[in-house]
Amino acid sequence: MxxxxxxxxxxxxxxxxxxxxxxxxxxxxxxxxxxxxxxxxxxxxxxxxxxxxxxxxxxxYEFTWVGKKQSIIEGNRPIRKTLRPSKEESKNWDSTENLYIEGDNLDVLKLLQNSYLNKVKMIYIDPPYNTGNDFIYRDNFKVSKEDYDEELGLFDEEENRLFKNTETNGRYHSDWCSMMYPRLQLARNLLTDDGVIFISIDDNEVHNLRKICDEVFGEEHFVATFPWRKRTAKSDVPFGVSQDHEWILCFGKSGFIANIEGGTRKYYHTNDLPNRPWRIHDLTTQRSASERPNSFFTIVNPKTGEEFPASPIRTWAMTKDTFKDYYDENRIVFPGDYDFLNISKPAFRYFKDDDIKKVGEMFGYVPVSTFLPQEVGMSQDGTKDFGDLFNSKIFSYPKPVLLLSYLIKVTTNFTKNAIILDFFSGSATTAHAVMQLNAEDGGNRKFIMVQLPEETDPKSEAYKAGYKNICEIGKERIRRAGKKIEEELKAKSTKSDLFEGDKEVKMVDTGFRVLKVDSTNMKDVYFSPSQYNQQMLLDLESNIKDDRTDIDLLYGVLLEWGVPLSLPHITEKIDGKDVHFVNDTDLVACFEEHVPEEVIREIARRKPLRVVFRDSSFRNSPDKINVTEIFKTLSPETTIKVI
Known part of the structure; x- marks a missing residue:
């Protein structure tokens, strides 16, 4: 076992x-x-x-700095930590698929590697800009194993996890690069093959960030740099030049394609195609007759006989044979077919429920411009978004919700159940944008917010308002934004939209599960049994720490076994023992002492995909062998492990 x-x-x-x-x-x-x-x-x-x-x-050619090798080692080094659930700080724990994780994002990214490998469609981060006034993480490369097992990630020379990286620091740029590099390496692993990362930055480190991303993601996967106008021009500025723009660097993992389809295109609703909205594509290409001789032909409208010859310099986007197939599939629209269409030549009908990738292979995608639309707003709009919820300025310079909504939209228009990650989440603008966009287009996107519980200044408005750290602000913003979104949806909806019979319909997920980074659930003996003699082992009642609950253990198992942390789970009493079922039978766990055979048989009858017990659930080796034999008989496909 x-x-x-x-x-x-x-x-x-x-x-x-x-x-x-x-x-x-x-x-x-x-x-x-x-x-x-x-x-x-x-x-x-x-x-x-x-x-x-x-x-x-x-x-x-290479890009390097003092501390680069150590930062790579730090990113690769395993840790003995876990995520502990905090139900009392969560909202809609049992039904939500969103996560809010408190802790050092380097630790969190390591902990998420199994459960979210290749599962995140989009990452957005707004990291410290290294202006000399903000704080960055100090990663400790020399901490001993014993100290590291107990240390929760909040330290520097004065026992503070964050430090102000002033320009007088001899490693001013190096420390910032060393902080970013391992986090981006780990983040890349989480992206889907067609996933993308957006990173906000200003002039201080944009040049170094681009080089780091070229190395981590590959120069060939650079997508674009989006200039974002953060303010109108100021008059009192160095050199008489007002730096009014920040930059949003965009890198794909491998197969990312941005697409504004569905966000700006109008879909037609017609009686001849009920419940299937559509729009049209131009049927011509930029290819000449010499390049595409099979596409240089005359299209004839079978209903009217009207002829539409191809141009020698702009042939059709299909051959004569494929045109016939598309016509038979009701894909071709001719001038005069619909009074509201102002077209002079045949067009291709694209249905909204089509797979955009298949259409894209033939017609290409509607490109997204690096010139962001004015509607995404500036810093003052982000401040207003936040102020409308809190009626006070307790967080400086949050990004506008519409900016994040736009980036999410162009990334997930056709994957509206995507996972969005922000591991420098700050005031949780990204979570707000995900919920707002879902409310607007009916999507089911999920968010994962990660934030270090950085303490607020006792002199700040945030502290005076009762928010002792940034995480408290972020969680409260999600609660308030979610409540506002729910109220707006209910005000716009009819009773039939909200209920199916007597059952209330879930409109948008505004909940979140709070998880917090903590030291491992296991005592030292679990990792180093050879260092304990027999008497010391007898004196130990358990290899699990005394303050850990079953739910703590369950989430530790989910992390290691690579099971998503958002799945529903219930606890059921079987013969007096607590048995936990994750997503029905994706994983079943029983952490009771001395689990009787009948309980094991009942679990096996449910045919779980995975099952886990405590090592102490069994009195001896013969008991373990018996468990293995029971599952071989009743559920041979089940994988069994112990902690």
Whole structure:
């Protein structure tokens, strides 16, 4: 029976595994600090294997800074931490699919690697700009294992996790780069293949951020830099030039395509096609007859006989044979078919429920301009969005909701159930935008907000209003914005929109589950049993920390086993024992001591995909063998693990 490690992924080991699979001769062994053998990459050998010439030291283009290697190690290093649920601070815990996570975002990104690998469609972040006045994370590369297991991520030389990176710091740019690099590396892993990241930044670090992203995401995956106008011109400025724009860097993972379709295009509703709205595409291309001879033909309207010859320099977007197929599928619209259409040549009918990728292959996508529409607003609009909810200025310079809504819309127009991640969430504008956009277009997008509980200044308006840290502000904003959105929807809706019979219809998910980074659920003996003698083991009642609940353990298991943290779960009593069911039978957990055989049989009869017990749920090895045999008989496909 396999034991869960209760530790995040060791990316160094995983990367070595990948290299070993391709180039086994590039793998060698060395001794670590404790004298134990470990695998390492012989980089000289690897370089030679990748070259058809003798490799020696040579100059090459690279972007580096003091501390870069250590920042890569930090990103790869596994941690022994977990996320602990906080139901009392959550909203609609049982039904929501949204997450609000408190803690160091480097830890959180590591903890999310299994559950959200390749599942996030869009990431937006508004990180510290490194202006000399804001705060950045200080990542500790030298902390001991013992200290790290207990330390929750809030420190610097004065025991503060954040520090002000002033220009007098000799590593002013280096510290900022070292902070960003591992976070972006981990974030990339979470993106879907067609996913995208948007990063707001100003002139201070935009040049370094672009180089970091070129390295992490690949230069070929650079999408665009969007200039965002944050204010109107100021008069009292250095050099007489008012810096009125910030930048939004955009990188895709591999197959990202932005599309404003559905956001600006009008769809027609006609009686001959009930419940199937449509619009039209131009049927011509920019290709000449010499380039596309099979598309240089005359289209004849079968109903009227009217002829529409192709132009020698603008042929049709299809051949004669495919035209006939599309006509038979009711895809072709001719002049005169509909009075409200002002067209002079045949057009292609595109139905709203089509797969945009299939249409895009033939016609291309409607491009999104880097010139953002004026409606996205400026800083003053973000301040107003926030002020309308709180009636006070307790958070400085939040981004406008419409700016985030626009970015989300062009990314998720055709994936309206997408996951949106913001791991510098601040006042939670991104969460507000996700809920607002869902209310407008009927989407079911989910958000994951991540924020360090940075303390507010005791002299600030936020502190005086009762908000002791930024997370309290972010959570309260989501509650207030959600309530406002719900009230607006109900005011616009009829009773039939809100109810199916006597059952209330869920309109938009405005809830969120609060999870907080904490030290591992397990005592030291779990990780280092060899360091404990038999008497010490007998003195221990459990290898699980005394203050941890079943729900704490459950979320630790979800993280390691790669199960989404938003899935519904219930607790059921079976023969007096608490058994937890996640999404019915995706995962079943029982953390009781000495689980009787009948409970195990009942769990097996439910045929769960995964099941987990405490190691102490069984008295001895024969009991464990018996459990394995029960599942082999009743549910052979189930994977069984213990903690």
């Amino acid at each position: 396999e034991k869960l490690t209760q530790e995040t992924v060791n990316f160094t080991e995983k990367n070595i595994d990948r290299i070993a699979a391709l180039f086994p001769s590039a793998i060698t062994e060395t001794k670590d600090a404790d004298g134990k053998l470990k695998r390492v990459v012989n980089f000289h050998q690897l370089r030679q294997l990748l070259s058809d010439e003798v490799v020696d030291g040579e100059e090459c």
